[in-house]
Amino acid sequence: MPQTMTEPSPVRHPTPPPPMLPQPEADPGPVAAGLAVERVDTSFLEALIGYNARRAALTIIATFIPRMAQFGLRPVEFSVLTLIGHNPGITARQLCATLDLQPPNLVGMIKGLEKRSLLEKRDHPNDRRAQGLHLTAEGESQLEQAQATALALEIDATPRLTPLERVTLLRLLRKIYQPDA
Amino acid sequence: MPQTMTEPSPVRHPTPPPPMLPQPEADPGPVAAGLAVERVDTSFLEALIGYNARRAALTIIATFIPRMAQFGLRPVEFSVLTLIGHNPGITARQLCATLDLQPPNLVGMIKGLEKRSLLEKRDHPNDRRAQGLHLTAEGESQLEQAQATALALEIDATPRLTPLERVTLLRLLRKIYQPDA
DNA sequence: TATTGTTATACTCTATAACTATA
DNA sequence: TATAGTTATAGAGTATAACAATA
Numbered sequence: 001m002p003q004t005m006t007e008p009s010p011v012r013h014p015t016p017p018p019p020m021l022p023q024p025e026a027d028p029g030p031v032a033a034g035l036a037v038e039r040v041d042t043s044f045l046e047a048l049i050g051y052n053a054r055r056a057a058l059t060i061i062a063t064f065i066p067r068m069a070q071f072g073l074r075p076v077e078f079s080v081l082t083l084i085g086h087n088p089g090i091t092a093r094q095l096c097a098t099l100d101l102q103p104p105n106l107v108g109m110i111k112g113l114e115k116r117s118l119l120e121k122r123d124h125p126n127d128r129r130a131q132g133l134h135l136t137a138e139g140e141s142q143l144e145q146a147q148a149t150a151l152a153l154e155i156d157a158t159p160r161l162t163p164l165e166r167v168t169l170l171r172l173l174r175k176i177y178q179p180d181a
Numbered sequence: 182m183p184q185t186m187t188e189p190s191p192v193r194h195p196t197p198p199p200p201m202l203p204q205p206e207a208d209p210g211p212v213a214a215g216l217a218v219e220r221v222d223t224s225f226l227e228a229l230i231g232y233n234a235r236r237a238a239l240t241i242i243a244t245f246i247p248r249m250a251q252f253g254l255r256p257v258e259f260s261v262l263t264l265i266g267h268n269p270g271i272t273a274r275q276l277c278a279t280l281d282l283q284p285p286n287l288v289g290m291i292k293g294l295e296k297r298s299l300l301e302k303r304d305h306p307n308d309r310r311a312q313g314l315h316l317t318a319e320g321e322s323q324l325e326q327a328q329a330t331a332l333a334l335e336i337d338a339t340p341r342l343t344p345l346e347r348v349t350l351l352r353l354l355r356k357i358y359q360p361d362a
Numbered sequence: 363t364a365t366t367g368t369t370a371t372a373c374t375c376t377a378t379a380a381c382t383a384t385a
Numbered sequence: 386t387a388t389a390g391t392t393a394t395a396g397a398g399t400a401t402a403a404c405a406a407t408a
Contacts, residue, residue, distance in 0.1 A: 036305065037271045037275060046355065056230075056238075057238050060231035083221065086223075086224070092367065098223060102401085103367070105399065107369085127366080130366055131367080150229060158357050168353065172353075176236075176237040176339050177237045177239070177240040285393085288390075308389080
């Protein structure tokens with residue numbers, strides 16, 4: 001079954017809210033109602049790869065969205081255009097299999113990008129049911145700028161990672177979602 | 182603004198669909214309609230940390246969901262219970278800030294967990310507007326089992342990572358979404 | 363019989379506005 | 386005036402079922 005991981009948003013910091021310090025009282029009394037939580041302990045969640053991967057992905061997507069807005073491209077649309085650009089003639093079915101999308105959800109996206117003259121459908125060379133997808137000249141141009149933006153924003157979104165750490169991170173993440181690799 | 186990254190699902194493999202090999206014809210003719218795509222080139226996307234982090238997170242969540250179904254806990258509910266368990270008396274506002282959730286979206290979740298007798302609200306020691314959240318005995322018991330399941334499934338979902346690689350991965354991911362750290 | 367692309371539709375998750383009661 | 390919790394609601398994202406055309 002298809003993907004998921006909706007859009008994010010500026011992403012709220014894991015920063016604990018204004019502490020709400022427990023008043024140093026003479027007698028705290030019994031722990032009846034309990035004490036206020038000063039600092040939130042997230043140690044267990046932080047030990048889970050799934051939790052950390054999700055938070056990291058959302059952080060980067062939060063930077064991705066506003067910067068790609070200038071091209072009118074959402075994350076999935078960027079991925080679709082990129083795959084078409086690097087694989088002229090790719091079919092909708094191949095896009096779905098590669099990006100883990102449901103065919104019905106790709107239809108509208110393709111229509112929209114086609115209406116914006118970023119891509120076009122052509123006859124498939126050996127399957128009349130399918131259609132080969134190709135970028136238009138404008139699509140190529142837009143994608144080129146969008147890709148440059150994507151590469152730059154990733155660096156900005158992960159300023160504390162060294163070049164070597166980025167390479168390591170990419171390798172480890174691929175080992176998770178790629179059966180082979 | 183709040184989080185995101187909806188549920189996933191078994192996650193479809195990045196495996197390219199049945200190749201659809203181009204028939205070795207005598208005359209391929211002009212590249213008019215183009216050739217069929219045999220293997221999908223995903224090299225550009227695979228160079229993006231955001232893309233890889235998202236795919237990896239979805240892969241793990243795809244394993245998380247069915248295994249946590251026995252406890253009736255979705256990913257976010259598991260995170261909420263875990264934080265309450267490790268932070269007795271935490272407020273809804275603190276949960277929202279920590280997990281990047283919108284307050285309105287947490288209300289129903291708290292209600293549901295409370296109705297299932299997994300947690301309870303108590304008076305907040307020094308703010309009558311707020312409520313301290315606490316696990317019930319049953320909640321503690323359920324959480325204990327759920328956490329053990331979570332730790333185990335992560336290993337199963339990332340079988341190709343060595344213990345050292347897991348530690349490295351956690352550290353790098355945290356450097357992305359934690360401003361400090 | 364299986365597959366590509368499609369329509370229609372339902373479900374889940376997330377976001378925004380506005381209200382109350384307290385601070 | 387600001388904040389905690391709440392309600393109602395809108396919106397985006399994702400899911401399944403069923404169909405026509407072609408393999």
